[in-house]
Amino acid sequence: MASLGELERAVMDQLWSADGPVAATELRAGLADRGVALTTVHTVLTRLEQKGFVTHDEARPRRFTARASREDHAAELMHEVLGQAADRQAVLARFVGSVNEDEARMLRELLARG
């Protein structure tokens, strides 16, 4: 039995590679090798909707779309990590911030000297 996290990733992978909105039954077909029930697919979709990663249309049956591409999500995350946003402390432990050109040269000289 796959974990919910894995299933969420698998569903998102399908939504990302699909050309348009996808129905839950199609998603289940895509997950056939995992043998998940349709209710499980719906549970996963509901969770993804709550997290704001997925939306559905009003067609019957409902069809689902990813809100943003994988690259957009990665870029969003990196933007927050790299930026000086008000909540930058949330990501406490960025290994090291970036420095400007002069500082970088000075640091390399320091290293070469030692």
Place this chain on the structure above:
Amino acid sequence: MLPVTAAALAVLAALLAWPVPALLGRARWPARDPLVALVCWQALGLAGGLSIIGALLVHGLAPWGHSLPEAWWSWVRGEAAGDPVRGDHWVTMTLAAVLAVELVGVLALSGYRTARTRRRHRELLELVVAPGAAPDTRLLEHPAPVAFCIPGARPLLVLSSGMVAELDEAELAAVVAHERAHLREHHHLYLLPFVAWEAALPVLPAAGRAHAAVRELVEMRADDVALPELDGTDPRRTLAQAIVAAAGRPGAEVPGGALAVTGGSVRARVVRLLEPPAPLTPAARAAALLGAGLLLLLPTALLLLPAL
């Protein structure tokens, strides 16, 4: 005489709001023992909050008794004041309440917001990136050399592909050890009050100074904790190389505002790794810790003991 206690607390508050943090911020010894310095900063922050709120409260409640507990109890039970109550008593009492609520409220809000942002980041990461060899480590596709961790019940350690490309095996191990040190010692908790109080008291330069100092010390501490875990002949040099490599190649998306802020502290970290300062002597360590203890004890004693 409660007014004397209030005056003493006010003097202490003034010292802790400006000269003391300025001195500690400029001192050189914290780089020799970041952990002791972190303890001192925590004590300083707590003592500062206690003394300013305490000074206002004690002045406000002075007409009701001769010690704060006595006056407080008498006020709570609605007893008549022994001395005439003037307008300034009400004003300082209100200020004390407002300040206490603000400090505690901002701390709670900041903690809540931070937890929410971390949860969001973790969700994003778990969705975008499949787990790597280690279940708590993720490799994020991005050209900027970045490493960070998301603290919490299920911490995540994240390396960017740019970081992996930039560093060799030993340097990467140093980065990972550094990040794990943050997680293991819960450094995010050391930072939380200073983040909150900088937000609560933007007019107080000491709040920003304290936040910056604590942030720098936490990084130094993580460097120290990481070093003994590294293999190789010169782990200090390896870690310094990793820092310089990661800091010197900003990715395309690094905003300009982020640059200048980190420069000085990155340099301090590298210098400290290459030319390690002598650690504090046990006596100096004990003195610093004793100072931190006294710093906390002083306002507490002023608040609780019978009036001077």
